[in-house]
Amino acid sequence: xxxxxxxxxxxxxxxxxxxxxxxxxxxxxxxxxxxxxxxxxxxxxxxxxxxxxxxxxxxxxxxxxxxxxxxxxxxxxxxxxxxxxxxxxxxxxx
Numbered sequence: 001x002x003x004x005x006x007x008x009x010x011x012x013x014x015x016x017x018x019x020x021x022x023x024x025x026x027x028x029x030x031x032x033x034x035x036x037x038x039x040x041x042x043x044x045x046x047x048x049x050x051x052x053x054x055x056x057x058x059x060x061x062x063x064x065x066x067x068x069x070x071x072x073x074x075x076x077x078x079x080x081x082x083x084x085x086x087x088x089x090x091x092x093x094x
Contacts (some may be wrong), residue, residue, distance in 0.1 A: 001090075001091050002091060005087050005088060005091045008083070008084065008087055009084055009087075009088075012080040012081075012083065012084050015052075015055070015076070015080060016077050016080055016081075018048055018051060018052060019052060019073045019076060019077060021044075021048060022045065022048040022049065022052060022073070023073060025041055025044065025045045025048070026045065028041070029041075029045070052073075052076075055076060056072045056073065056076060059072040059075050059076055059079075060072045063075065
């Protein structure tokens with residue numbers, strides 16, 4: 001059970017890091033710190049979007065429309081942390 005918990009924790013940590021990297025690159029593009037014509041960052045951003053879109057799409061369906069601000073990555077991070085906490089408490093209880 002402990003090995004399963006460690007694997008799930010590693011996966012959730014990786015997803016959280018991908019969400020944060022996507023967010024930072026999006027901010028760099030939004031505030032013109034980096035030009036969107038930068039081929040490398042544009043490809044990285046598109047790849048991260050392709051990875052995260054299937055996870056974020058169901059969350060976006062339930063979220064109210066807030067305009068330009070997308071809160072679904074924050075909700076995903078919170079949900080992943082909740083899952084990790086619940087599985088950790090289950091592992092300790094067994």
